[in-house]
Every structure is written in structure tokens, then in C-alpha cells.
Amino acid sequence: MNYESIKLNIEDKIATLTINRPDSLNALNAQVFSDLDQAFDLLAADQSVRCIIVTGSGEKSFVAGADIKEFSSYNAEEAKALSKRGHIIFSKIENLNKPVIAAINGFALGGGLELAMACHIRYASDNAKLGLPEVTLGLIPGYGGTQRLPKLVGKGMANEMIFSAKMISAEKAKSVGLVNDIFSQQELLEKAKELAAQIAKNSPQGIAKAIEAVNASETEHGMSKEIDCFGDLFAKDDFKEGVSAFLEKRKPSFN
Incomplete structure (x- = not known):
């Protein structure tokens, strides 16, 4: 299938899904959600695929959050529908019948971090910055962030990150259990593929x-x-x- 906002490559039982909006630091918008929804339905059904890697295009950003321009004029009901759609798609990833590895190659902020948290395993580049800045907009994380982050890092650390809206480094993220391991920008995708290949050998x-x-x-x-x-x-x-x-x-x- 052809997608407007993502690239999908399947090789040696491993699918690499790249969010491809480099001009907006791969920010999530309605088109990205639509493409992710369709792509993960396809990958779930494709028996040749044993493991999936999700990453962002370029070397600056995994996903730098949601496309704020798109929902800046939404009313409360429209916002609830937006949040619900994000929940449905990210839950689909979390409950997929095959492992999903996030290769966090830079900024993972807001919805981007929520996407990474929906994945089963997270590798990060050494320049990655992770955070949930929604309260600076008068909002809260709306795609599962308030639920998944405490399970990964504990309630106290989750509260600190959400309330302060501060970004943390890859090293800090690893120390609190938010990412599994850290690699250089040049090594990141290859290391994710090595793990995916090891997983693909198993039942x-x-x-x-x-x-x-x-x-x-x-x-x-x-x-x-x-x-x-x-x-x-x-x-x-x-x-x-x-x-x-x-x-x-x-x-x-x-x-």
C-alpha cells in the first residue's frame, strides 16, 4: 500500500515503519493516525512479518508531538473524539500479536512519547529527548500517557514529568525504565534490527x-x-x- 505520511519496508521478516513528516519533525496529525491504523492492520495480518520497528525520518525527531495547528480550534466533543482515536490506535499497537520496537531517534514529545510507550520495547539514540509537555498548553497527555507512564516509571516520576513538562535525556529515561537501551544515532536502527532478528527466530x-x-x-x-x-x-x-x-x-x- 502507498501511504502519505509513513514509509513501510518489509525485509527478512522485519517491518520497518518510518513516520515521514520531516518538515514538521514527524508530528502526528489525522493523516499519520490514518496511515498508522491501516499499516498496523496490514502488519497484524501479514504472517511473513515477525517483528515491527517504528522510527521517525531524519536524525532530529522520532515524533515531536501532535500537530497543534490541526486541533487548536476544536471544541470539547471534538477533542474527546481525537483522544479516543489516539487511544484506539495506540491500544492496537500495544495489543498487536507481534512485538513492536520503538527506535527513538531524537525528540519523543507528547503524542510521540505516547506512541513509543505503546510499543513493547524502546531503544533510544543518545541525543533523544523525551517528555510530555501538554500542561504547557493547558492540556494533559491524551493518547494514554497518563496511564502508561506510571506503569513504566512509577507514579512519582510520572507525576514529575507530566506536572513539570520537562524533557529528560536518554540516559535519564534508561535509568527510570522508560527506555531499554541507548545507542548512537548511527547504531540505533541497526541495533533495533538485530533485536528484531533475534525475536523473529522464536515462536x-x-x-x-x-x-x-x-x-x-x-x-x-x-x-x-x-x-x-x-x-x-x-x-x-x-x-x-x-x-x-x-x-x-x-x-x-x-x-
């Missing part, structure tokens, strides 16, 4: 169930979800192949 059925179980960990049903997911996998082809390969002392081949 897609197992990983899909792992995502489901981990995402249930914050609910009261997390333990029972894990039990169900564990049991369900015993009826899957990947389990049979994985056990056979182990017993036969060979590498598994998951199709």
Missing part, C-alpha cells in the same frame, strides 16, 4: 500469547490469563515443533 505463537499475558499483568486476571495462554499453546504447532527440535537437538523452524 510467533508463543510471542503472541506472551504479549497477551504480559499486557494482562496489571489486571486482577493476570495470573489466570497466564495459565490460559500457557495451556492454549500446548495445542499449537509451534509447541510441537519447539519440543521436537529440543529433543532432537536441532534448531526449531517456526513457520
Whole structure:
């Protein structure tokens, strides 16, 4: 498919999705949301894709927030619809049946950080700056930021970031658990691809169930979800192949 605001490349079971609005530092607008929605539907259904990397074009910005011009005249009901659309798309990413890695190559602010937090794993370049500046506009994070950030960094740090609107460095983000690792700008995408390639070798059925179980960990049903997911996998082809390969002392081949 052709997209107006993103580039999508699929190679060796890895999809690289690049948000491509460099003139606006890859800011999120209605077109980006539409393209993301369609692209992730396609990637979820494409059995040749085992892992997805999301990044931004250029070396300055992953996503520098929402396109404020687009919603500056919205009324309350229009704003709620905008927030709901962001929630739906970012939840789709969070609950996708295959891992999504954010390669944060610069600014990840506002909606950009919320997009990164919806991904399962976050790598950052050493020049990355992360923050939620919405209160400087008289707003709050509206695409899940107030819910996902406390789970990642704790309530106190989340409150500090949201209330102060300050940006933090990649080093600080790693120290509080917001990003998994840091690399140079030149290494970032390659390191994300290395991780994606390692993930792609493993059972897609197992990983899909792992995502489901981990995402249930914050609910009261997390333990029972894990039990169900564990049991369900015993009826899957990947389990049979994985056990056979182990017993036969060979590498598994998951199709």
C-alpha cells in the first residue's frame, strides 16, 4: 500500500515503519493516525512479518508531538473524539500479536512519547529527548500517557514529568525504565534490527500469547490469563515443533 505520511519496508521478516513528516519533525496529525491504523492492520495480518520497528525520518525527531495547528480550534466533543482515536490506535499497537520496537531517534514529545510507550520495547539514540509537555498548553497527555507512564516509571516520576513538562535525556529515561537501551544515532536502527532478528527466530505463537499475558499483568486476571495462554499453546504447532527440535537437538523452524 502507498501511504502519505509513513514509509513501510518489509525485509527478512522485519517491518520497518518510518513516520515521514520531516518538515514538521514527524508530528502526528489525522493523516499519520490514518496511515498508522491501516499499516498496523496490514502488519497484524501479514504472517511473513515477525517483528515491527517504528522510527521517525531524519536524525532530529522520532515524533515531536501532535500537530497543534490541526486541533487548536476544536471544541470539547471534538477533542474527546481525537483522544479516543489516539487511544484506539495506540491500544492496537500495544495489543498487536507481534512485538513492536520503538527506535527513538531524537525528540519523543507528547503524542510521540505516547506512541513509543505503546510499543513493547524502546531503544533510544543518545541525543533523544523525551517528555510530555501538554500542561504547557493547558492540556494533559491524551493518547494514554497518563496511564502508561506510571506503569513504566512509577507514579512519582510520572507525576514529575507530566506536572513539570520537562524533557529528560536518554540516559535519564534508561535509568527510570522508560527506555531499554541507548545507542548512537548511527547504531540505533541497526541495533533495533538485530533485536528484531533475534525475536523473529522464536515462536510467533508463543510471542503472541506472551504479549497477551504480559499486557494482562496489571489486571486482577493476570495470573489466570497466564495459565490460559500457557495451556492454549500446548495445542499449537509451534509447541510441537519447539519440543521436537529440543529433543532432537536441532534448531526449531517456526513457520
